Amino acid sequence: MDFSWLSDPFYQGYLWEGFVNTLWLLLVSSVGGLILAVGVALARLRGPRPLVWLAWAFTTVIRGTPLLVQLFFFYYGVGRLLEGVPGMRDSVFWPLLRDPFFFGALTFILSVGAYSGEVIRGAMQSVPRGELEAGRAFGLSGFQVLYRLWLPRAIQLCLPTLTGEMILLLKSVPLVSTIALMDLLQAANIIRDETFLVYEPLLLIAGIYLATTIVLTLLLRLVELNFPGMRPTRRRWLPIR
């Protein structure tokens, strides 16, 4: 096994850049995605009929198509279409539309929104009605009931599944190497191109992903244990969808 290229700062630079981009993408996508997920769950549970239908269609389409196809659709399809719109180049959106990170984050946010939306919706439906009614009886406004009672109780029910979704998000990140974003896989591809080694660069980033998954799982386990009102659950070490 030839790992001599690891000591070359030229390649180290790319690996580091890829790793940082991966972490940023993970952070932005999970935060944005979870916010969207709550919105989607609410839309399906409470919204007016058209909104319910829209949220259902959104969830079905996102969950029914491959993530890679979605990435290409947004970056090469929609992006190219938007560029043709007159005035787009001079608008304030232009720097965003040029950036593969934006499209990667957008696609992942939509994906997390759909998958986690389903999870949160199921959990919100399982919260006993009585608790919400009691909140209303105490004079809490609709928004306060949501923010203080409904959502926290729902999250207590589905937190292990949600953390599982975060791990799955991490595993989807290498796909952005196909839309010209410098992530770990692209760094490995550069090393493969120049050194013609087949195993070693890929094994290295497989190892990096393995380590990152372990660290992320432990961190999320900490969040689970410390979330107010959570009863510790017995769970398998690694989540599957």
Added chain:
Amino acid sequence: MTAMTPEGLGDWAGPILSGALTTLQIAVLAYAIGLVLGLLGAGAKLSPWAPLRGVATAYSTLIRAVPELLLIILLYYAGPQALDALLARLGIAGAVQITGFATAVGVLAFVQGAYMTEVFRGAILAIPLGQLEAADAFGFSRWTRFHRFILPAMLPNALPGMSNLWLILIKDTALISVIGFNELFFTIQQAAASSRAYFLFYAAAGVIYLLMTLTSTALFARLERYVRRGQPTEA
């Protein structure tokens, strides 16, 4: 013929449909082989021999912890080489030519097997122990106990997980396009590039995959109703 002439959706319909067929073929074969691997893996994980348990646990844990795209690229290029080295060790001379199709199926099946192992293991563990003890008490052989007691009881428990994995598999076949294998999404990319109608073709790809997943969901729902016949309905 100098420059490429833009071609429309109609011209590409044939190749796209044949690509969809290839995708389905790969998915079905990979699913079937993954199923077998999953059963073997679950059996190994539940066996009393610690080394066997260790191997199975390593297999399912490692494969599930690494991104699929990475695994696909690694196994597609390194797999045949490793296989050649293995065969050389065993004394079988000459390079065995494995087709690209076989490698794609093999890679996807290998990954599916790891996830299937967990699904089956969970499903088998959910069978009430008393039923298996009764089978032993009646003196049924291990094989009969497996295919008359364990398999039918495990299937209803495993089906939701299995249907989920099938959907994931169909979507994962698109990842093979990254290694240049000619399935549905790869054909779509070629069509989009040659006709410059990127939005149209990628939207069409989405529609085709959506059709596949929706049909699969409906079929699995029927299968689950059939398999659960005779069981008490949930409260």
Added chain:
Amino acid sequence: MKFPMMIATAVTALGLGQTAQASDPLQVGISGEPYPPFTYKAASGDWTGFEVELAHAICAAMERECEIAPTGWSGIIPSLKAGRIDMIMNSMSITEKRQRVIDFTRPYYFTPGSYVAASERDLDIPDGLDGLVMGVQSATTNATYARRELRDSGVDIRLYDQAEQVNNDLLAGRLDVILADEIAMVQFLERDEAEGFEIKATAPQHAAYGEGIGIGLRQEDDALEADLNEAVAAVIEDGTCASLSKEYLGTDVCVYD
């Protein structure tokens, strides 16, 4: 029972073949991703283009049967070494680095790399690149050249898997400049949508670019190398290469001794 049938079909489908024999058709590896005008797929499903037609001509000169085997570009050398394909014929430059792992025939055409950008943009290579976004196709000599030589010029290099994706993003305005093979660019600029773009400069001779485009072979395939060299020389000398080149590329790029 359906189960044994499933196993049987699976095994047959796996297609475990015998060891390759001399009478088997040669697998000519080309990039599965289109690279017009050298290799691309018409809607009829047939591969065509300068290099595909040249490959057929060379095989005819060698009196061997050849099959076009599209392979992912980034894994084409591993595929060659694993025996999936017998040669690589898709604009692969003969470079020292590559020669450490594979052999090449004599060069059959030569193309420098060139920079393409919008006509209205004044581009001064390499100083004017600072702050611009440049696209290249990964696993090409252009990418290696860009990474090694242009790092200090402040340009933001983006790597794409497919050449057409690079072209697309240039037209979409996401890239300010691209670095690609000159001949492919000449063809690209003839398209209607590429009207506002032009070639700005040519990349200088550099170790990354090598001595020209050759057919890639396994290092132990000496017999095949000798045959191919003869066939390539024959095809170039009798003018087949020149006429194909003028037909697909608009100019004669064949390498004459």
